[in-house]
Structure formats: structure tokens, C-alpha cells
Amino acid sequence: MPRFRLTLEYHGGAYVGWQRQQNGRAVQAALEEAIQALSGASVEVVAAGRTDAGVHARGQVAHFDLARDFTPDRIRDGLNFHLRDEAIKVLDAAIVPDGFHARLSATARSYLFRILNRRPPPVLEAGLVWHVPVRLDADAMHEAAQHLVGRHDFTSFRAAECQAKSPEKTLAHLAVRRAGDEVLITAQARSFLHHQVRNMVGTLKLVGEGRWSAANVKAALDRKDRAAAGPTAPPEGLYLMRVDY
Amino acid sequence: MPRFRLTLEYHGGAYVGWQRQQNGRAVQAALEEAIQALSGASVEVVAAGRTDAGVHARGQVAHFDLARDFTPDRIRDGLNFHLRDEAIKVLDAAIVPDGFHARLSATARSYLFRILNRRPPPVLEAGLVWHVPVRLDADAMHEAAQHLVGRHDFTSFRAAECQAKSPEKTLAHLAVRRAGDEVLITAQARSFLHHQVRNMVGTLKLVGEGRWSAANVKAALDRKDRAAAGPTAPPEGLYLMRVDY
Numbered sequence: 280m281p282r283f284r285l286t287l288e289y290h291g292g293a294y295v296g297w298q299r300q301q302n303g304r305a306v307q308a309a310l311e312e313a314i315q316a317l318s319g320a321s322v323e324v325v326a327a328g329r330t331d332a333g334v335h336a337r338g339q340v341a342h343f344d345l346a347r348d349f350t351p352d353r354i355r356d357g358l359n360f361h362l363r364d365e366a367i368k369v370l371d372a373a374i375v376p377d378g379f380h381a382r383l384s385a386t387a388r389s390y391l392f393r394i395l396n397r398r399p400p401p402v403l404e405a406g407l408v409w410h411v412p413v414r415l416d417a418d419a420m421h422e423a424a425q426h427l428v429g430r431h432d433f434t435s436f437r438a439a440e441c442q443a444k445s446p447e448k449t450l451a452h453l454a455v456r457r458a459g460d461e462v463l464i465t466a467q468a469r470s471f472l473h474h475q476v477r478n479m480v481g482t483l484k485l486v487g488e489g490r491w492s493a494a495n496v497k498a499a500l501d502r503k504d505r506a507a508a509g510p511t512a513p514p515e516g517l518y519l520m521r522v523d524y
Numbered sequence: 525m526p527r528f529r530l531t532l533e534y535h536g537g538a539y540v541g542w543q544r545q546q547n548g549r550a551v552q553a554a555l556e557e558a559i560q561a562l563s564g565a566s567v568e569v570v571a572a573g574r575t576d577a578g579v580h581a582r583g584q585v586a587h588f589d590l591a592r593d594f595t596p597d598r599i600r601d602g603l604n605f606h607l608r609d610e611a612i613k614v615l616d617a618a619i620v621p622d623g624f625h626a627r628l629s630a631t632a633r634s635y636l637f638r639i640l641n642r643r644p645p646p647v648l649e650a651g652l653v654w655h656v657p658v659r660l661d662a663d664a665m666h667e668a669a670q671h672l673v674g675r676h677d678f679t680s681f682r683a684a685e686c687q688a689k690s691p692e693k694t695l696a697h698l699a700v701r702r703a704g705d706e707v708l709i710t711a712q713a714r715s716f717l718h719h720q721v722r723n724m725v726g727t728l729k730l731v732g733e734g735r736w737s738a739a740n741v742k743a744a745l746d747r748k749d750r751a752a753a754g755p756t757a758p759p760e761g762l763y764l765m766r767v768d769y
Contacts, residue, residue: 288647335648359644368644399604399613402533403580407648 280344283354284375285310285324287339290366291514292406296332297339306330306367310341313361317354318345327381327522328388331474333514335407338370338389338521342381379524387451387523388471392464392480393516396457408461409480409516415487417462421455423486423493424464427479427500428453433472434503436482438511441473446503448472455483462487465520474511482509525589528599529620530555530569532584535611536759537651541577542584551575551612555586558606562599563592572626572767573633576719578759580652583615583634583766587626624769632696632768633716637709637725638761641702653706654725654761660732662707666700668731668738669709672724672745673698678717679748681727683756686718691748693717700728707732710765719756727754 287310295303310324326341349357355372362368378384395401395408396415427436430449437446452467464483466476482499485491491509499508532555540548555569571586594602599617607613623629640646640653641660672681675694682691697712709728711721727744730736736754744753 288644290647290650337648355644363645366647366650368647370642370644397615399533399600399615400608402535402611402613403582403652405535405611 280346281348281374282342282344282377282379283349283351284373284379284381285341285343285354285358285369286371287336287341288368288370289336289339290406291330291332291334291336291517293366294332296334297326297329303332309362309365309367310358313358313365314343314345316361317357318347318349320345320347325381327385328471328519330519331514334517334519335515336519337391339519340381340385340522340524342375342379381522384524385470385522387467387469388519389465389467389521389523390471390476391518391520392466392476392512393518394462394464394480394484395460396462397460406515409513411462411484411487413488415462415484416489417455417457417487419489419493420462420464420483420487423491423496424453424455424479424483426493426497431500432503433475433500435499435505435508436475436478437472437505438474438478439505443470443472446472448475453479477512477514477517478505478508480512480516484512485509525591526593526619527587527589527622527624528594528596529618529624529626530586530588530599530603530614531616532581532586533613533615534581534584535651536575536577536579536581536762538611539577541579542571542574548577551581551584554607554610554612555603558603558610559588559590561606562602563590563594565590565592570626572630573716573764575764576759579762579764580760581764582636584764585626585630585767585769587620587624626767629769630715630767632712632714633764634710634712634766634768635716635721636763636765637711637721637757638763639707639709639725639729640705641707642705651760654758656707656729656732658733660707660729661734662700662702662732664734664738665707665709665728665732668736668741669698669700669724669728671738671742676745677748678720678745680744680750680753681720681723682717682750683719683723684750688715688717691717693720698724722757722759722762723750723753725757725761729757730754
């Protein structure tokens with residue numbers, strides 16, 4: 280029974296998130312329906328990360344097992360045919376060893392957060408960025424971000440509903456840079472707590488506005504209290520870019 | 525009576541083009557209504573280039589006259605307020621001398637054409653790129669493009685409905701490069717014929733696919749016959765990026 284690995288792109292604004300929910304269409308459900316339409320089989324698809332409603336993916340990874348033999352190209356093109364009316368596409372499909380697990384085998388997850396930092400609201404980037412009209416100091420944000428890199432108890436940046444066993448995570452990389460009218464935040468870790476990237480971004484925005492110093496960010500981390508850090512940035516700026524194995 | 529210059533961003537997919545038409549909403553009409561809502565005045569707005577239906581702008585320039593004094597910031601923010609439900613935003617507003625004319629004073633127009641060159645259809649770039657699933661050779665396209673640079677009779681790349689007095693234009697720059705899954709074509713000239721960029725892109729695509737050589741492009745130009753060149757690329761990949769004065 281071959282196991283397939285998919286690399287996926289999707290527009291988070293069209294879905295309630297990766298996982299099946301009562302209140303709307305999930306990426307997982309759309310994908311499982313496409314697999315059923317292609318193969319006749321009812322399967323469960325496991326993703327590297329359960330992205331929230333509104334969060335985009337450029338490189339989500341998922342796996343599933345299929346009794347019938349398909350070539351990877353057939354899987355990719357066949358699923359994209361059945362996904363033609365969905366804001367989800369399969370970028371790549373491959374056959375992987377049975378031991379491969381999209382979530383458990385992942386060694387690193389990379390996210391990008393895009394802020395459109397200009398006074399006029401977005402047009403061409405509508406739904407694809409967080410619009411922040413006040414000028415942000417990206418260099419100050421980058422400097423403050425370095426306090427978060429490394430192994431820490433990230434309780435201050437953890438959603439109340441987070442199901443992780445431990446609030447300790449190792450943040451391998453967190454960088455902020457300006458690219459024209461955009462402020463781009465990149466983050467990489469083996470795994471993240473629920474809302475961790477969005478909570479870090481919401482906190483770094485306070486630094487970019489000049490309301491917080493880098494020392495305030497360090498103090499918020501040390502407090503181990505969600506109320507000590509900044510607000511949660513909205514989902515539409517966040518992209519799951521890549522998962523490494 | 526102050527003259528204002530606007531720099532505009534818009535999503536071409538929402539409009540029938542810059543110019544007022546019978547068959548739908550034009551960018552010009554939406555903008556003139558916003559000016560009327562802000563100032564009470566019924567004015568005509570003149571643009572640097574009359575972009576076609578579906579063509580986007582990141583730096584369209586337009587001018588209009590207003591009897592009442594407004595600060596440029598008030599014009600920008602006030603128009604963006606009235607344009608809040610439109611896919612049009614004012615990026616910049618400035619007061620310019622009476623002699624300034626958005627179309628006649630322009631010394632250069634810069635366009636970008638984006639091709640998403642991968643097998644899966646676009647998701648996050650839907651409506652913002654031309655999807656070409658067959659792998660394109662961007663280097664070969666760039667080499668062929670150099671035959672079009674310079675002063676030429678561009679009849680082979682001119683729409684039948686083009687109203688320019690002469691088919692002779694000086695193409696200052698035409699470059700093709702790959703950036704990940706995208707093939708980006710940049711073009712600059714004092715002015716272009718109607719559909720010239722899209723007709724050049726449609727022709728260069730034949731080179732990228734290996735169906736045409738650079739010599740075929742040169743021969744098509746020399747024939748001075750629209751039927752000798754390639755098809756017109758679709759509008760959704762085209763962006764008016766900048767106008768120089």
C-alpha cells in the first residue's frame with residue numbers, strides 16, 4: 280500500500296483551516312474529497328501543520344496511503360483536476376517509505392509573515408498581507424526578534440487552546456527585513472506552539488511602531504504569561520512556506 | 525486652480541480598463557466619482573496610459589484640476605476613503621505645475637509581465653499572472669527579445685484598433701528572466717502601441733517553448749504584419765509599473 284507525500288499550496292482565506300470543523304470547509308476535507316474522486320478510496324490525510332483559518336500555504340506537506348498504484352504525476356495532475364474549483368493545488372507528489380509521517384517526521388517548519396507597511400490599503404495584495412499603515416522600523420524589530428531565538432519557554436506567545444505537551448520550543452531563526460513597502464518576517468523551528476508566529480509578529484509590531492523596546496520583548500518572554508506579550512497578528516499575512524524532513 | 529498628480533494602484537480584473545465604456549465599470553469612472561464625492565466637483569481625469577480590461581497598475585499616473593484647495597495628503601486619504609470598496613487606491617498625490625500632463629509629459633512607461641511557469645494552476649497568484657504550464661527557456665526568450673529593442677516599425681505587434689499615428693516606436697528595454705516559478709518580462713519605452721507588450725510577450729512565449737528561434741522573432745518584426753507575430757498574451761499578467769516624467 281504505497282504512501283504518498285504531497286506538497287500543497289492553498290489560499291487560507293477560502294477555508295476554516297487545515298482541520299475539519301463544524302463551521303465551514305476545511306483544506307483537509309477538500310483534499311480528501313479530491314482523493315476519493317480520483318481513486319474511489321476514502322482516506323485520511325495527515326499534514327505537517329494544522330494551519331488556522333486564513334493562513335496560507337506555499338509548501339504544506341501531507342501524506343496518505345492508497346491501496347491502488349498511481350504514478351506520482353497521475354496523483355498530482357488528477358488531484359489538481361478534481362481541485363480545479365478549490366483554492367488548493369498539489370505542487371508535487373511523491374511515493375515515500377511507509378515510515379514517513381508528514382507531522383512526526385518533520386525536522387523544521389518555515390513560515391513567512393508579510394506586512395504591507397504603507398498608508399493606502401492593499402489592492403493587489405488584498406487578503407495576502409497584514410496592512411499596517413504606521414511606518415515600522417524593521418531594523419528595530421529584527422534586533423528585538425533575536426531575544427526570541429533559541430530554546431525558551433514560549434508561554435507568553437502561546438494560544439490558550441494550544442495542545443502541545445510543553446511550552447518549550449527551540450526557535451532556530453527569526454528575522455525581520457524591509458522589502459519596499461513590505462516588512463517580511465521569517466521564522467523557522469522544528470515545531471511551533473499554536474499561534475506562536477502570529478503572537479511573535481503582533482509583539483514585534485509594537486517594537487516597529489516604537490512603543491516597545493527590545494528589552495520589553497525579552498521581559499515579555501521571561502514573564503511566561505500570554506498577557507505579557509503583544510496581540511495576535513491576523514492570519515492573512517502568514518504563509519507556511521516549507522517543511523523539512 | 526491647482527492641478528493634482530495621482531499615482532495609482534489597481535486590480536485590472538475588476539474593471540473594463542482605464543477608459544469609460546458602455547459595458548462595465550472603468551477605473552476612470554470610479555476615480556472621477558470618488559473625486560466628486562470628496563470635492564463636489566465633476567472633473568475629468570487624464571491617465572498616462574489607457575490600460576486595457578484586466579491589466580493591473582502599480583504606478584499608473586493621472587492628473588486632474590480642482591478649483592478648491594486641498595492638501596495632497598487630504599486628496600490621497602480622502603480619495604482612498606471614497607474608494608474603500610474599489611480595487612483602486614491612491615498611492616501618492618502631489619500638486620504639480622499647470623503644464624504637467626499625465627499622458628503628454630511622460631518620458632517613459634515601464635511594464636512588467638508575470639508568467640507563472642509551472643504545471644499546477646495558480647492559487648495565491650490567481651488573476652495576477654499568466655499561467656503557462658509548459659517549461660519556458662527564459663534565457664532564449666531574453667536573447668530573442670533583444671531583436672525588438674531599439675527604434676522599429678512595430679506593426680507586427682500592433683492591435684488592429686491601435687490609434688497611434690505611427691507604428692514606429694523606440695523600445696528602450698526588454699528583458700526576460702526567471703525568478704523561481706515565474707518568468708518576468710520587463711519593458712520600457714517612451715510610449716507603446718496598443719497591445720504591444722502583450723503581443724511581444726505572446727511571441728516570446730513561442731521562443732520559450734522552443735517553437736520559435738530568435739531569428740523568427742526578427743523576421744516577424746521585419747514583416748510589418750500583425751499576422752506574422754505570435755498571439756496576444758492575456759491581460760492578467762500585465763502591470764503598468766511606473767511612468768517617468
